[in-house]
Amino acid sequence: MRYTRTWKRTLRLHVMPALALLMAGSAGAVTPTGVTKVSRVTGATPAGEVLPNPNQTHSNYEVYGTDLGIVWDKGGGEVFVLFGDTFGAGWCGNGGCGGGWRSNVLARSSDTALANGLSFSTMIQDYARHAKEILPSRKIDNDEMTVIPTAGVTVGSRHYIHYMSVRHWGEAGTWQTNYAGIAYSDDNGQNWVKHPTARWQNNASWTNNFQMAAFVKNGGFVYMYATPNGRRGNVHLARVPEGSLLDINAYRYWDGNGWSTSQAAARPVAIGIAGELSVSYNAALGRFLMTYLNEHRQAIVMRDAATPTGPWSGEKVLASGSAFPGLYNAFIHPWGNTATELYFVMSQWTPYNTFLMRATLTGDTEGDNLLSEPSFETQAATPVMAPWYVQGQAGIDRNLFSARTGQDNGFVRNNSGWNALKQSVVVQPYTDYTLRGWVRTSSNNTAGYFGARGVNNGPVLSERAFGSLPGYTEQVVSFNSGANSVVEVYGGLWANGDTWLQLDDVSLTRVGNLVAQPGFEQQPSTSATSPWYADGNAGIDRGLGFARTGANNAWARNTQGWNAIKQEVAVTPNTRYTLTGWVKTAGAHTDGYFGARVLRGGPILNEVPFTQPLGSYTRLSVTFDSGSNHSVELFAGMWAHGTDTWIQVDDVSLTRE
Structure with a gap:
């Protein structure tokens, strides 16, 4: 691999405090x-x-x-x-x-x-x-x-x-x-x-x-x-x-x-x-x-x-x-x-x-934090301030006794215009996240913002406005990623005269449901598309009035064989999960199943049968252990036995216990 530059600037390797590790195989960061x-x-x-x-x-x-x-x-x-x-x-x-x-x-x-x-x-x-x-x-x-x-x-x-x-x-x-x-x-x-x-x-x-x-x-x-x-x-x-x-x-x-x-x-x-x-x-x-x-x-x-x-x-x-x-x-x-x-x-x-x-x-004291350099402690004096990037005037306070924790913190300071620290991070589309950070400002700040938006100063997904904060104050922003697979988190202000803020201990974590598009609202056609897939004859009802909530739901329908809607979901091995969903069926229905299995037709991890007709949406729930798997397949389906049989599915959820 060709490499032609020798680095001359210095980097500090910050050593986090040693903690006792969790039990082997526990998937702790x-x-x-x-x-x-x-x-x-x-x-x-x-x-x-x-x-x-x-x-x-x-x-x-x-x-x-x-x-x-x-x-x-x-x-x-x-x-x-x-x-x-x-x-x-x-x-x-x-x-x-x-x-x-x-x-x-x-x-x-x-x-x-x-x-x-x-x-x-x-x-x-x-x-x-x-x-x-x-x-x-x-x-x-x-x-x-x-x-x-x-x-x-x-x-x-x-x-x-x-x-x-x-x-x-x-x-x-x-x-x-x-x-x-x-x-x-x-x-x-x-x-x-x-x-x-x-x-x-x-x-x-x-x-x-x-x-x-x-x-x-x-x-x-x-x-x-x-x-x-x-x-x-x-x-x-x-x-x-x-x-x-x-x-x-x-x-x-x-x-x-x-x-x-x-x-x-x-x-x-x-x-x-x-x-x-x-x-x-x-x-x-x-x-x-x-x-x-x-x-x-x-x-x-x-x-x-x-x-x-x-x-x-x-x-x-x-x-x-x-x-x-x-x-x-x-x-x-x-x-x-x-x-x-x-x-x-x-x-x-x-x-x-x-x-x-x-x-x-x-x-790792940062646990499941998706942000890099959240406390600015290993932020080095490099030509580019990665992984944080600057808009306007911003930088790092190094060992100036202004950090909330540790030695360092980020800062924004200018006399005019928009000035911010920002970082891009991968997210799963249509998924809920919580952004947290600690901010303090100069007394003349009137237009500070902490939030998440599309990359390259794209549309704001959610943000929290703040004025003067004389001491570090936690800012919490909840947002849904929408169609974005990458978002930009930021802390900044509109300066009016010499105005500053200091930022420290920022975190971004995923929350709630592990199922993608759980209500099928983002499915673009009547055919199931990623992340949902069909076994046999299955698809999406779009705006037909059959949904439990929202406009869309999934369906499976046939006169014979196995027919199901399914999704692969990433899981932590040897961990218990609860799967829930809402199902209704045709009057001729006799043989349905809702559960989780190993990929590619592998063993069933657990499932709940529904063998009687469900004339209205009924909540089904099943708990399973992921075993040695890092991904499992969730499914809702039925066997048709020579009669026109269908199921409708909506509002599917998978949560870790």
Whole structure:
């Protein structure tokens, strides 16, 4: 991965107070602290470095300089460790340049004792003591400069690599790709085939959202988290059944509520700017962990979530550019991670090599907060004030004894105009949220506002107005996200003379019902569309006067077979939920069911039968345990037995106990 800028400004790594973690698998949010270098993974040991260097790749495999270090479990008691542009004896010694160039190389490791370093069993070689380029490239600028791996996964005995075909390297953090693709190996990684059609072509503006990826296996699917080329994009998500990785038509794209066949329908699951993603499931925590480089923050950051689709927490600083100059990527090692430790491989542009890192995980005081840097405590003096952004005049008070908690707070101050701190965050459409924050102002403030709106100063969803607040005062705003998959939260004021506000301890949390479009009001046609789906003959009554509330309801109707309306919902494993809904039926109805099951026709988790006709809307309720699942399928349906039979469904709800 090309990287040409050395950071000179300083970053502070704020260490949150250590808390006792919740029980393993409880899906409690975590934050990383105390990151340290464990060992060198590649390259020669320079004078003065005291780190272990178990692999000596310069002499054993002619790998003098390289980057990335993507790690995945390949089965058979080994992991693959996959690297990017690699240079040999002719390496220039500073960054990615020089002789002995291979676009990528691959190692195998069976090392489980990571506390003292990451040792290779071997590297894939084309001749003795020379690491082989496993995916060739044309090496022609503005054509195909190189082929860089971004992720790997193993299903059965077949291994897969996601890679990008790089057309041209631009300024630091930017590059152009021709396409992203998948290659596979059936001989333990010795030889690889680039599949000719398992590809995501880039567009003329170089903005396709699926050019760099991270893979996670879960529940019979491979989830593919992806960004555009470079380090400036949001994170999007697709998934595919494990056995269909090479079938581009089998991928389904997260549209904010459900899974769509259309790549164009994809909506973010996390706001970037993100580069070199890694995503892993930590079974000890019951959490998915996501890491990436945020160049605006000049830091590697981590997010976590209880389910693959989120909601993902705000960013938490994992490693800073001040502590590790020129850092990029943090590829999570699938072994050795516990409820309190995280191992990952990190690159540094100088000395253009890779290192095994370890961080301590502690309970997160911010809990389910979806905002990044909510208390401004790790907000660094970087050129861009990410993850908060400024409109007008605003900034950070650092250790000025003006914070509500901690050392730092945000501020807005000017003599005229609109001035605000704002942050964009992913939300689920048509879902309820609560925004909280603490504000105090100058005595002459008369027009302060705290709220949520569409991105880029879009329509206000809800806001709270305030005047003079001499002491920190909590502001609470409830809003529904409407059709938005990303919203902008803000705290600001219209200045009239020297006017200021201070902002601290901001939070955004999802509340209430986990079912998307529970009353079917946003369904655009009589056919069920994402997030609702039909089994057999089912659809939507729109404005026909059959709804319990609002204008719309769902229906299923047929003379034979199983017919149902259903929705996949993300859940936390081993957690109890209550599902409720309102149903009425035809007089001929005898065989209906309302409940939850494992995806793809899996076992029933629990259901309530309704075998008698329901002449008016009747509330049905069922409680179930999610078991080991991160997603379940909710359904309301009936068996028709040779007679015209129907049900109508409205106001469905799923809540966590």
